[in-house]
Each structure stands twice: as C-alpha cells, then as structure tokens.
Amino acid sequence: MDKFTVHTGTAVPLRRSNVDTDQIIPAVYLKRVTRTGFEDGLFSAWRANETDFVLNQPQYRQATILVAGPDFGTGSSREHAVWALLDYGFRVVIAPRFGDIFRGNSLKAGLLTVVLSEKAVQRLWDDVEEDPSTQVTVDLGERTVRWSGEVHGFELDDYTRWRLLEGLDDIGLTLRHTDAIAAYEAARRPWLPAVSA
Amino acid sequence: MGRTLAEKLWDSHVVRSAAGEPDLLYIDLHLVHEVTSPQAFDGLRLAGRRVHRPDLTLATEDHNTPTDYTLPLAGTSSIKDDVSRTQIETLRKNCADFGIRLYPMGNAEQGIVHVIGPQLGITQPGMTIVCGDSHTSTHGAFGALAFGIGTSQVEHVLATQTLPLDRPKTMAVTVDGELPHGVTPKDVVLALIAKTGTGGGQGYMVEYRGSTFERMSMEGRMTVCNMSIEWGARAGMVAPDETTFAYLRGRDFAPNGADWDAAVEYWKSLRTDDDAEFDAEITLDASTLTPFVTWGTNPGQGAPLGSAVPDPSEFADESDRRAAEKALLYMGLQPGTPLREVAVDTVFLGSCTNGRIEDLRAAASVLRGRKVADGVRLMVVPGSMRVRKQAEEEGLDQVFLGAGGEWRQAGCSMCLGMNPDQLRPGERSASTSNRNFEGRQGKGGRTHLVSPLVAAATAVTGRLSSPSDL
Numbered sequence: 285m286d287k288f289t290v291h292t293g294t295a296v297p298l299r300r301s302n303v304d305t306d307q308i309i310p311a312v313y314l315k316r317v318t319r320t321g322f323e324d325g326l327f328s329a330w331r332a333n334e335t336d337f338v339l340n341q342p343q344y345r346q347a348t349i350l351v352a353g354p355d356f357g358t359g360s361s362r363e364h365a366v367w368a369l370l371d372y373g374f375r376v377v378i379a380p381r382f383g384d385i386f387r388g389n390s391l392k393a394g395l396l397t398v399v400l401s402e403k404a405v406q407r408l409w410d411d412v413e414e415d416p417s418t419q420v421t422v423d424l425g426e427r428t429v430r431w432s433g434e435v436h437g438f439e440l441d442d443y444t445r446w447r448l449l450e451g452l453d454d455i456g457l458t459l460r461h462t463d464a465i466a467a468y469e470a471a472r473r474p475w476l477p478a479v480s481a
Numbered sequence: 482m483g484r485t486l487a488e489k490l491w492d493s494h495v496v497r498s499a500a501g502e503p504d505l506l507y508i509d510l511h512l513v514h515e516v517t518s519p520q521a522f523d524g525l526r527l528a529g530r531r532v533h534r535p536d537l538t539l540a541t542e543d544h545n546t547p548t549d550y551t552l553p554l555a556g557t558s559s560i561k562d563d564v565s566r567t568q569i570e571t572l573r574k575n576c577a578d579f580g581i582r583l584y585p586m587g588n589a590e591q592g593i594v595h596v597i598g599p600q601l602g603i604t605q606p607g608m609t610i611v612c613g614d615s616h617t618s619t620h621g622a623f624g625a626l627a628f629g630i631g632t633s634q635v636e637h638v639l640a641t642q643t644l645p646l647d648r649p650k651t652m653a654v655t656v657d658g659e660l661p662h663g664v665t666p667k668d669v670v671l672a673l674i675a676k677t678g679t680g681g682g683q684g685y686m687v688e689y690r691g692s693t694f695e696r697m698s699m700e701g702r703m704t705v706c707n708m709s710i711e712w713g714a715r716a717g718m719v720a721p722d723e724t725t726f727a728y729l730r731g732r733d734f735a736p737n738g739a740d741w742d743a744a745v746e747y748w749k750s751l752r753t754d755d756d757a758e759f760d761a762e763i764t765l766d767a768s769t770l771t772p773f774v775t776w777g778t779n780p781g782q783g784a785p786l787g788s789a790v791p792d793p794s795e796f797a798d799e800s801d802r803r804a805a806e807k808a809l810l811y812m813g814l815q816p817g818t819p820l821r822e823v824a825v826d827t828v829f830l831g832s833c834t835n836g837r838i839e840d841l842r843a844a845a846s847v848l849r850g851r852k853v854a855d856g857v858r859l860m861v862v863p864g865s866m867r868v869r870k871q872a873e874e875e876g877l878d879q880v881f882l883g884a885g886g887e888w889r890q891a892g893c894s895m896c897l898g899m900n901p902d903q904l905r906p907g908e909r910s911a912s913t914s915n916r917n918f919e920g921r922q923g924k925g926g927r928t929h930l931v932s933p934l935v936a937a938a939t940a941v942t943g944r945l946s947s948p949s950d951l
Contacts, residue, residue: 299803300803300804300807301800301801301803301804302679302779302781302804304679304779304916304918306897306916306918306919306920306921307918307919307920310898310920310924311544311897311898311899311921312898312899312924314516314544314899315516315545315562315564315565315567315568315899316564316568317519317520317523317567317568317571318520319520319523329919329920329924353800354680354800355678355679355680355683355713358679358680358713358779359615359710359711359916359918360614360615360897360916361517361613361614361615361629361630361631362516362517362631363517363520363613363631363632363633364632366631381680381683383680383683383713384649384683384684384713384715385615385628385629385630385631385710388630388631388634389631389632389633389634392631392633392634393631393633402800441647442501443501443502443503454633454637454645455528455530455636455637455640455641457645458505458637458640458641458643458645459640459641461496461497461505464496464497464505465496465505465507465533465641465642465643467496468496468507469507469642472507472509473743473744473747474740475736475740475741475743475744476509476605476608477509477510477602477603477605477734477735478536478537479535479536479537479538479539479582479603479734480536480582
C-alpha cells in the first residue's frame with residue numbers, strides 16, 4: 285500500500301445520499317479476477333445514462349477528491365468499489381457518513397475516507413461548484429481538510445492514521461503476533477467445527 | 482456491570498489487546514465464494530503465504546452460477562459467460578492449491594454461502610464467522626458474531642485466521658408481541674429499516690430481542706439478521722435458545738454425545754446479562770405491523786402494502802426529498818398511487834434472505850391450486866441444492882410448476898445482476914431478496930422488496946398483493 289500523507293487536488297461534488305456500492309460499481313464488473321482496471325465500472329450506469337452526471341462534466345475531469353452526501357458506500361462488501369475509485373484517480377472521498385464495510389475496505393486499500401459534517405460538505409459542494417479549480421488539501425498528519433481559507437478537522441483513530449502514513453501492510457503487522465495466535469488456538473473449545481479438505 | 486451477548490462474543494475471541502490498537506480477533510469460520518476471493522488468493526501467492534487454517538475455511542460457488550442447467554454437469558460448460566466461467570475456475574484452482582473444501586456447482590451441498598453454513602450445522606452459537614459478503618450477518622441468527630468483510634480482509638483471514646478490529650458499539654432492537662396473520666419476519670425487518678434508514682445501525686452490533694424473536698423460527702431469525710446490513714449494522718444476532726439447539730442437533734458439523742452436552746451448556750451462557758447496558762435501543766410493537774414493501778431504490782424506502790407511493794414534497798429533510806424524487810423517477814412511480822395497483826413483470830422467490838425451505842413452503846401454501854397471472858414470470862430459486870431436494874420431496878416443486886412458475890437450480894440468481902438471471906431495462910419485479918438498488922437485478926430493472934407470502938400473492942394477481950387479497 286502507498287503511503288498517504290498530504291493530498292492536494294480539485295474536487296467533484298456528488299450531491300447524492302445513499303450512494304450504494306452497486307452504484308459505485310455494478311456486479312457485472314465483479315467477475316474479473318484481477319486487482320486493477322476497474323475504472324470503467326465506476327458509476328457506470330450514471331455515467332452512461334445521465335449526460336449531466338458530475339463525472340461527465342469537463343470541469344471536474346481532473347478531480348481527485350470525491351465529495352458525496354451521507355451514507356456513501358452502503359450495501360455490498362465489494363472492495364471493487366474502492367478499487368474502482370482508486371483506478372479512476374480518486375485518492376480521497378469526503379462524506380458525512382460512510383457504510384462501515386466500505387470505510388474499512390477503503391482504509392485497507394489506501395483510499396482515504398474522510399467524515400465531515402453535512403454543513404461542511406454543503407459548503408465544499410457550493411465552493412467547488414462556484415469554482416471547480418478550488419484546491420482542496422487533505423492533510424492526514426494534521427487530520428484537516430483545507431480549501432479557500434476554510435479549515436475543517438476530521439477524526440481518524442491514531443492507529444489507522446499511523447498505518448496509512450507509513451503505508452504498512454496489515455497482514456505483516458498481525459504476523460508479528462503469531463505466538464499470541466498460537467496460544468489462542470491451543471485454548472479453543474475442542475468441539476468447534478472443522479473441515480477436512 | 483454485566484455484558485451484552487455481543488460483548489461476550491467479542492471478548493471470547495480477542496487474541497491480543499493493546500492500548501491504542503485495534504483488538505486482534507480470532508475467526509472461527511471463514512466462508513469463501515468466487516467473487517471476493519481471487520485477488521486475496523493472488524495476494525497470498527505474491528507474498529509467499531499459506532492459508533493458515535484451511536480446516537476453518539469453506540468455499541462454495543453461488544454468485545456467478547447459472548440456475549437453469551440440468552444435472553449431471555460436465556465441468557463449467559454450463560456457464561456461458563467467459564469471464565464468469567474464469568472466475569469459477571479460478572476459485573476451483575485456488576481451493577485445490579490451498580487445500581480448501583469447495584462445494585462446486587452440481588454438488589449436493591452447493592448453494593448460497595449463507596444458506597449452506599446453517600444447514601450443515603457449521604454455523605454455531607458463540608462463533609465468529611466472516612465472509613467476503615455483506616449478508617454474512619445472516620449467521621448471527623445462531624448467536625454468532627458474523628459480519629461481511631472486503632477482499633483485503635479476506636486475504637488477512639486466509640493468512641492469519643484473525644482480523645484487527647475496533648469493537649463496535651452495541652444496540653438492542655426489541656420487538657414484543659405476536660405477529661399478526663400474514664406478517665412475516667421479512668415484514669418486521671423491512672419496517673425496521675424504513676424506521677431507521679439505511680445508516681441507522683451504522684457502527685453497531687445489534688441484538689434482536691423480545692418475545693417476537695423468541696417465537697420466531699431459525700429461518701425467520703436468519704431473514705432478520707440477514708438484512709441487518711441494509712440498515713447499516715455491523716452485525717445482527719439473536720441469543721441462542723431451545724429453537725437454536727433443536728435446529729442444530731444432528732446436523733453434519735454439530736457436536737455429538739458428550740461434546741453436544743458441553744456445547745449446549747456453553748451456548749446457554751450466551752445471553753445478555755440482566756444488568757448489561759446497550760449503547761442504543763430501538764423498540765417496535767409487533768401487533769402494529771402489516772405486510773411491508775419497498776417503493777424506492779434503497780431498502781429504507783419502504784411502506785405498508787396497504788399505503789400509497791409517498792409524495793416526496795411531504796418529506797421534511799431535503800436530502801430525503803431529493804432521494805425520494807430520484808427514486809420515483811427511476812422506479813417509474815407516481816406519488817399517491819396505491820401500492821396494490823403497482824403491476825409487476827417478474828416475481829423472484831429466493832436469495833440468502835428468503836431462499837430457505839420455510840420460505841418456499843410459505844409461498845407454495847399461497848400458490849397451491851392457483852395460477853400465475855398472464856404475462857408474469859415467477860422464478861423460484863432454492864437457496865441450496867439441499868433446500869431444492871427437500872422441496873422436491875415435499876412436492877413443492879410441483880406446486881410452483883403447476884402454477885406456471887419456473888423451478889431452478891440453487892444460487893444467488895436474480896438477487897444481483899451477475900449471472901444470467903436478470904431483469905431487462907424497465908422491467909419491474911417483486912423480489913424476496915434484500916436490495917432494491919438501481920440496477921441491482923439487472924441494468925434498468927425496478928425492484929420491490931417483499932416477503933415470500935407477498936411474492937406468491939403478487940405472482941397470482943400480477944400486482945403487489947398479500948394473500949388476503951386472493
């Protein structure tokens with residue numbers, strides 16, 4: 285995973301709530317067995333059917349920060365939703381609330397998901413629509429989002445922040461504790477189910 | 482202070498706890514399917530890692546599989562789509578390479594991952610169960626801590642049999658009283674989601690409590706727990722009781738003899754203590770519930786079948802109003818139209834929400850001696866090959882076929898637009914599945930979520946209906 289420290293870029297205002305992962309990437313794109321190349325599936329129905337959809341508007345073509353309404357990423361656990369956003373070029377998604385599984389997936393895969401209040405998101409939408417070239421800075425070290433003189437703090441637990449700042453592999457971290465895992469396994473109830481291949 | 486069931490389940494699986502770090506949680510069972518696992522197995526190969534506990538891992542094929550083949554199968558030739566076939570073949574290779582038991586298409590134990598776990602008895606109280614699928618919450622019906630994970634976490638569990646996680650908060654959903662005639666567990670959970678919205682359970686492990694759930698069958702509890710994710714909950718669970726034990730006894734992976742007695746003794750301790758406190762509580766009165774259906778494009782946009790399509794202008798919250806306007810446009814519905822006047826093209830009976838034997842029995846009880854309305858397609862898709870076999874032994878297949886319906890092989894089918902079972906653009910369905918998102922059942926398809934009873938009655942009239950309308 286790449287390190288995430290500070291990202292500055294332009295933003296795209298997605299004025300929609302309840303953007304579920306089926307909208308972010310429909311199931312038909314999930315048949316692939318690869319880890320990259322999902323950008324064509326990102327919001328594919330909206331991009332195809334709505335000519336004025338924000339991602340079809342030229343002024344937002346270079347945007348790297350997606351700003352969405354509450355309950356972004358609800359529904360299916362498909363991590364492909366995170367991969368599609370990353371493959372398309374997004375580094376950050378800002379919303380007032382995220383689906384739990386999507387949020388967890390994003391922070392594993394290096395897509396920073398930032399929770400700001402509905403009021404702050406509204407302001408960011410308005411400012412970006414007025415001037416699509418607005419530079420938005422997301423600073424993970426400081427845990428702030430800054431644009432046009434506005435500064436908004438966000439919460440992210442210290443551990444996840446450290447892991448993202450260092451670009452650390454979660455599995456590698458866990459494998460430092462194989463002794464603890466072995467000790468736990470030795471004490472498991474003997475009648476718990478097990479499968480033979 | 483006492484602990485809640487969820488806290489007991491959590492605490493008993495903590496491998497390691499350190500200040501400022503997430504808990505390292507042990508996973509008792511990892512269920513795997515073809516869609517969310519290929520990149521995880523690739524990750525293992527790249528890092529030179531093995532599957533730590535293949536004996537706690539079980540795989541099936543469900544999302545991509547067609548449901549219209551005939552047995553016996555020859556390889557994967559019944560899968561017409563090249564990309565789908567590759568994904569299935571990749572799962573088979575991965576399971577062979579890493580020593581994981583797989584129930585492939587055509588196997589008597591194949592089926593939807595959340596149907597086969599319980600029916601094999603490998604889903605048991607007190608366990609932690611994960612799967613790269615959000616409906617893993619289903620297994621919570623047994624008093625297990627069960628939740629969906631993404632592919633990075635699938636790889637993590639394959640490699641370590643653990644997950645680093647922060648403990649979610651706890652919530653109680655208490656429903657008391659007897660469900661009125663014709664009101665099912667599906668109606669309970671649809672009504673609950675309409676009340677909370679899709680984000681209401683976000684950040685919580687939810688325990689469903691009260692006399693309504695205590696009286697509910699295991700199948701009904703699974704339906705409710707299955708849809709926990711649709712209101713954002715991290716997990717849903719019901720404390721194990723005699724109903725749970727009776728369901729499990731004698732199943733393939735259930736303990737036997739002295740082990741059974743020891744297990745039951747432990748399982749009986751898996752209850753929320755009287756002096757435990759939940760971080761949040763919701764209550765519903767079962768006696769006020771009626772058959773419930775969705776009118777919009779998320780599971781929270783639902784209403785009693787006896788009501789009308791809502792008028793977005795009456796929504797107080799601007800974001801809700803915009804969402805409702807957009808949903809009605811997509812659904813092709815006018816405000817004020819009685820829901821009972823909404824005509825459907827397809828009725829889908831199946832999925833991990835309502836594809837179990839009890840669901841098929843309920844639908845068959847309505848369809849027996851009746852015919853599907855002209856122009857309506859009824860697809861009945863059992864959740865597993867075992868459910869299919871049992872239904873055939875009970876003659877339910879003949880009821881569905883006699884009514885003019887289709888009787889198909891097991892799989893996720895029309896719950897998600899991934900296999901050949903899909904709606905066409907503009908087509909409308911009444912579906913016993915769990916998601917009415919735009920395009921969920923096929924590009925441009927329109928979905929109304931319903932119970933098996935409403936699905937069956939709707940198939941007969943061609944419009945959203947309950948059995949009392951027949």
